Amino acid sequence: MTTTPEFKWVGKDIKRREDPSLLMGTAKYTNDVQLPGMLHTAVLRSPYAHARIINIDTSAAKQLPGVHVVLTGREAAEILNPVPAFCAEPVVEHAIAIEKVRYAGEAVVAVAADTRYIAEDALDLINIEWELLPPVVDMLAAMQPDAPLVHENLKSNVVFDHTFVFGDVAADFARADRVIKRRLRWPRATAAPMEPSGAVCSYDPGSGRMEVWSNTNMLNFVAWVIASTLKLPPHMVNFNPMYVGGSFGSKHVLGKVIGIAGALSKMTGRPVKFMEDRIDNLTANDSHAADRIYDAALALTNDGTFLSVRLNTFDDYGAYFMFAIAGNTNVMAQAIGPYKINSVEMDIKAILTNKNQQTVFRGAGSDVSNWVLERLVDAAADELGIDGIELRRHNFIQPDQFPYKIPTGNYYDSGNYAGVLDMALANAQLDHWRAEQVRLRSEGRYIGIGLVSAQQRSTYSATEFWFHNPAPASGLTTTPESVRIGIGPTGGFNATLFSTFWGNSPETVVAQAIAEEFDVDPSDVNISYESTRHGLPSAGPGGSRLTVMLSGAVRGAATKVKDKMFKIAAHLLEANADDMELRAGRVWVKGLNDEKYSLSIADIGMKAYWHKFDLPPDMESGLEGSFTYDHPFSSPPNAERTDLGAFYPMMGNAVHIAIVEVDVKTGKVAFLDFIAVHDVGTVMNPRALQGQIRGGIAQGIGIALLEEMRYGPDGQNLSSTFNDYLLPSTLDIPNIKVFHHVTPSPFTTYGVKGGGEGGRMVAPPAVTRAIEDALTPFGIQISELPITPESIVKAIAAANGA
């Protein structure tokens, strides 16, 4: 195991600071916002997947007492611009559909009323005349030239179609001894956070200002874009930071939710709340995720050396294209996994259908490609007759090869993949399980072992939003994060964050980093969040970036504050500012231990605020520093797009080992053990990280066994409640043993990397392999998720020739 730098507070296993207010119910969520005169919203959603709106009769609804506004898409278009879309293609979406609906669940009319009850009563009174259009449901059928068009302004439902070639793929396949090929199917899932999306918008016609309270989680990143949907100048809209009850990627923008509440507020001059309910969220939140068919191929030599990988992707994006192919460009960050693979080809076909659109969900598409690559590696092990562990080890990038540039142009900053693997093996007792497997098979019981090694990219750079478009296309090139640190006259710390709390641990991270920088206790630090009016640059949470970015921002702000503290102390102690040091909450003349050669932080705070004559002559009063930390290691793509530059370089790695028993009669899967070793560089706080890992693995088990957003042949959403969209509960999740391996990043403060998504990115292939391994006597290959009990029973029956 690599040695870790010594820290006092970084890495300490302290309790999460966020928890008390969450557990005691004092944290304020969007739905807690109550304002005088506030109205409530309900949205009428399309019952059809694809239909033209001929006429909407809202007259009866408008008559209902307590109803203030009944807003159709056509009327809304006068107050709103289309919702933000970050794609180059002309796929236009409105908060409320105008001419036609493109998925079952799309908003058609919004009502603002005194209560949500009345608003829903009003929906009952609205009559719509429809012209039904043929639904486009199956993505392969949607690709056919004669398929009905989801967007008539596009020539085809294939909205993006391009082959990216990184390195000499043709030559690598030509020199390969074998090519392992699989068609693999990953199902449409959805983020389904505990708290649905929502917004309270309050427009003041007098001042022309709008206040927004919403659980959008990138407020300082995208508020200015959402303001344009609201047809307001960005500086006239203030987004207040809210506690966010989970996002997993589903709350990055929320243009529709904020647009609807904002439009109704502009029309009424009153505050308006729109909270999605669960059906709104499952059918129309825009947080469906990768829905892919891969024709995947791995070229290798007979001794098991990987040469090249080819991924032909068909991806069902649903009806709109908000983040373009973000779920596929994400794959390019770690397309070769932890292995030396010389070249990569990715053919990407993004297909529009009549479904709620796909955006990003924890893993953002890399979850899928990890599963695909590990499926290929296991298939290669089976075909070559090489043990899967040895095959992986044989191909690992070695610790002395970092930073390692992969064929796509991204970098892996650091890693020790064999070290992670060995740590997992040391904790898994595989010999025991192999023996049990043999013993139990003789009793007609089937247990299996799944082991995978996979990457967890972290800390994205914004170039990934646009580099798939040919030059000269370009876009954002920074993903900054800021922190302000102020020390008050009595020495207390105030840290201000510009990204929201979305369920992770930003307060714990910042308190620990400040404690590290100033050698104070984390409990001395108060933390608050700032609205966009006072906002500093911040991209917010997403892509496992916040721990890295906040650490860097704290370091920067602390350096500024310490610099001033040292100047003040040096001035008072008649010493040189370069000779000052911070120790145990005091500033000392370096090396001296007599307290009279030191000042407490409180002493310095008091001087800085209220004793101007004690400060160096040209110094301003006060003691604070802000710092905006930009991505520490990113580079632009080349014009040919054969080298995408460094865009996701803080590369974590993990090994998961799942041990399962399959009841071959019922198809039910039970976990016997689950071991997870993660390497995300320096660990900031073990328990916060373990929470992320365990929660992620739960979602990984969910996609492996349960979760699937299903649509009927008519395009109806069949999974619009939690009765039919099956999330795992704690009862479905084993007791997961988590271990940390530490290989610090050379590029970040303290050596941290992001660890927010790894659990979900690595667990699915481990679970898949464990089930496949259990079913070895039947010779079954698993190529599709979720692995349902029924699918297992059917596969066994087919294998038995039944």
Add this chain to the structure above:
Amino acid sequence: MKPPNFHYFAPTALEDALVLLAQHGAEARILAGGQSLVPQMNMRRVRPATLIDINRIANLAYVQPTTTGIAIGALTRTTTLEHDALIGSRQPLIAEAARYIGYPAIRNRGTLGGSLAHADPNAELPPVMLALNAEIEVRQHGSSRTITAANFFQGPAKTSLTTGELISEVRIPDLPPGAGSAFIEVSRREGGYAIVGVAAVVVLNADRSIAEARVALCGVGPTPLRATQTEQGSIGQPANAHTWAAAATAVQHEIINPPDDLHGSADYRRHLAAVLVERALTSAAARI
């Protein structure tokens, strides 16, 4: 997800509830645990004009011994079915099935009467009541009657209750000596509704031949199914693996038109029914 307006009554005496039911007729619904009714109202799939909340009625939640068995009040919570000592000792099948219903928070509210009246084809308690030959005591203003479990379930959310009637009590006759029971199910997710569930009772003679076998299933049709032919076929047979395997084969012929939906195809349900019947009978007999 908010219901339309409704009138709400919360009587404290059963007689008052019956009068209200008589007055409001088909427009009224009883509110018990609310775990099925309230979500349906929130989604506006049912729109009762009047709710008669029976939660404040005294003496509707109880478990009592009778001369021939036990009597359970309609408002008895699922949690009680799971933990009650009398149920545990006299009718452990009920407790065993109750554990599969939802999660503790759901079981703390949901009631026996509500589950039976709701008549979900995948619910656990209806087949248990079939297998136990339960009698359902039904009251309306001015009269009462008893319906056997076998005659009670008519279809999804359909029972033999008529307008103005409510379930007041469920009576469960004791099992004969030498009886054992078992409930098992397969669901996609722990705590979820069963794809298929099986309640089995086996009564053995002194020579361990089968005196009586009872098999009831959920998840294989519009109502819970009592597999009478399968039961008949095992009478007199030795309680061994061969007999249970034969029962598994037999039960498949009794399942006429199983549902085919998101959570399980018709074929899979028929297959599961066979596997679970064999297992439930095996374990019921092993408990004697």
